[in-house]
Amino acid sequence: MRFIVSTILCLFLTCLAGAASAAGEAWTAAKATAQVAYTVDKKTWIPLQKGMEVPNKAWISTGPRGRLQLVRGKESIAFQPNTLAAIITRGQDMSRKTEVVQQVGEISLEIEKRQRPHTTVQTPFLAAVVKGTQFTVKVGKTNAAVAVDRGLVQVTSFSTGERSDLGAGQGAQVTSSGMTVAGLSGKPQITRVAPSNAKVPAAGAVNKATSRPEEAKGAMGASKSKDTAGGNRDTGGNASAGGNGNSGGNGNAGGNGNAGGNGNAGGNGNAGGNGNGGGNGNAGGNGNAGGNGNGGGNGNAGGNGRGRNGD
Structure with missing residues (x-):
């Protein structure tokens, strides 16, 4: 009987340990x-809030005012504004490996120290491999840079094959033409390996395997949906009145033209959408409201359809 009870207890404790381990595998928003959102299909962006877990392989985007700190056990990754990156985890426990694919922006990582390299940051210009350290990676349209606060980071340039091991107080910058290094206590050495291809394109490039820049902009807009629900749309003046018009368009709903004679009834803007509001002249068109012009002008009566020429 004691054996059965002991066996059941061991199984129960094993299940609890497994559940705790599984829970520790996920990155959580601390x-x-x-203006912080994530996507798992590169189409639908979901606002990311404090306490939420980030699905494995999800792309994370921060807008111009977006900031995010993810934690997983002793490790953390901080996202600065205008950053787009994905976090991919493979394996569990001591065999676990993490890959961060960073297309643009700035992230700061604090990685748990282990005997073997287990975390990699992939950018369009360089790869950074670490066993355990604290460092920052910045990625722009034409370059990427790494600055090390603690530990050791191995940085490799894809285009030239240049490689350098950076310690605390040292850094490297990589462009398509090569690598430059610097350090407070000494300049790190540069060795060479075979050039290779990047896993993620630079911002502005197109690659089906990763998120396009347009998708990145969509992610930044996902967390700002409340700002565009209302408030900034004018019922007249320089914005569109409604319908399909822009919430802050450029057309005049009743603008600068002359009410009669040879002038325009309502300037050059759209009353709503892409078409003209109507009336005797074009409410936002090029026709004349009276005089020698066209009664309905050449503008669109609404939407994208063509209006009727008047005599």
Whole structure:
């Protein structure tokens, strides 16, 4: 009987340990401002809030005012504004490996120290491999840079094959033409390996395997949906009145033209959508409201359809 009870207890404790381990595998948002979102299909962006877990392989985007701190056990990754990156985890426990694919922006990582390299940051210009350290990676349209606060980071340039091991207080910058290094206590050495291809394109490039820049902009807009629900749309003046018009368009709903004679009834803008509001002249068209012009002008009566020429 004791054997049966002991066996059941061991199985129960094993299940609890497994559940705790599985829970520790996920990255969780410890801090998150507005303008932070993630996607798992590169189409639908979901606002990321404090306490939420980030699905494995999800792309994460921060807007101009977005900031995010993810934690997983002793490890953390901080996202600065205008950053787009994905986090991919393979394996569990001590065999676990993490890959961060960073297309643009700035992230700061604090990685748990282990005997073997287990975390990699992939950018369009360089790869950074670490066993355990604290460092920052910045990625722009034409270059990427790594700055090390603690530990050791191996940085490799894809285009030239240049490689350098960076310690605390040292850094490297990589462009398509090569690598430059610097350090507070000494300049790190540069060796060479065979050039290779990047896993993620630079911002502005197109690659079906990763998120396009347009998708990145969509992610940044996902967390700002409340801002565009209302408030900024004018019922007249320079914005569109409604319908299909822009919430802050450029057309005049009743603008600068002359009410009669040879002038225009309502300037050059759209009353709503892409068409003209109507009336005797074009409410936002090029026709004349009276005089020698066209009664309905050449503008669109609404939407994208063509209006009727008047005599």
